[in-house]
Amino acid sequence: MNIVRYQRYPQTDLSAVLDRITSMQAEMDRVYNSTFGSSFRSPASLSRWNPAVDVYQDKDQFVVVAELPGLKKEEIEILLNDATLTISGERKHEGSSEQGFFTERFYGKYQRSLTLPTPVDPGKVKASYRDGLLQVVLPKAEEAKPKQIEVALK
Numbered sequence: 001m002n003i004v005r006y007q008r009y010p011q012t013d014l015s016a017v018l019d020r021i022t023s024m025q026a027e028m029d030r031v032y033n034s035t036f037g038s039s040f041r042s043p044a045s046l047s048r049w050n051p052a053v054d055v056y057q058d059k060d061q062f063v064v065v066a067e068l069p070g071l072k073k074e075e076i077e078i079l080l081n082d083a084t085l086t087i088s089g090e091r092k093h094e095g096s097s098e099q100g101f102f103t104e105r106f107y108g109k110y111q112r113s114l115t116l117p118t119p120v121d122p123g124k125v126k127a128s129y130r131d132g133l134l135q136v137v138l139p140k141a142e143e144a145k146p147k148q149i150e151v152a153l154k
Contacts, residue, residue: 016115018113019050019112019113022050023050026049026050026106030104049091049106049107049108049110050110050111050112051066051067051068051087051110051112052066052067053065053066053067053087053112053114055114059140059145059146060139060140060145061120061137061138061139061140062116062120062137062138062140063135063136063137063138064085064087064114064134064135064136064138065133065134065135065136066087066112066133066134066136067132067133068087068089068110068129068132068133068134069132070091070105070132071089071091071132073129075089075090075091075092076089076129076134077089078127078134078136080120080122080125080138082119083115083116083117083118083119083120084113084114084115084116085113085114085116085136085138086111086112086113086114087110087111087112087113087134087136088109088110088111088112089109089110090108090109090110091106091107091108091110092107093107116138118140118141119140119141119143120138120139120140120141121138121139121140121141121142124139125137125138125139
């Protein structure tokens with residue numbers, strides 16, 4: 001019997017919980033497919049996937065880097081709604097119409113939503129895509145940046 005450490009997930013970040021549930025479903029699909037083979041694969045198991053992301057933060061901005069290999073920039077949609085960044089689109093299956101003997105690549109619709117802890121300036125957001133990596137730079141709003149306060153002597 002293995003002992004697994006309890007991890008408490010914050011109740012306020014519903015998108016993070018949903019991302020974890022979707023990741024668990026993808027992992028279960030992977031285990032099922034590796035056990036029973038691709039001939040039993042259901043189309044629903046390949047209909048949605050989540051790209052891996054890294055999020056960095058400094059005092060001025062957030063930087064989100066998402067892995068989207070093999071996509072064209074036209075296949076990537078980026079939406080910022082308040083403090084929630086959503087990256088979505090669809091990867092189409094290329095090649096013949098026959099089912100592959102063995103496949104590990106994900107096809108179909110993808111979506112990843114991240115709720116940022118502080119407001120960002122939507123007018124200054126920039127995105128770039130190169131070598132399968134999408135980088136989104138989200139400058140923090142002025143009211144969210146830390147302010148240095150001088151202490152006066154009396």
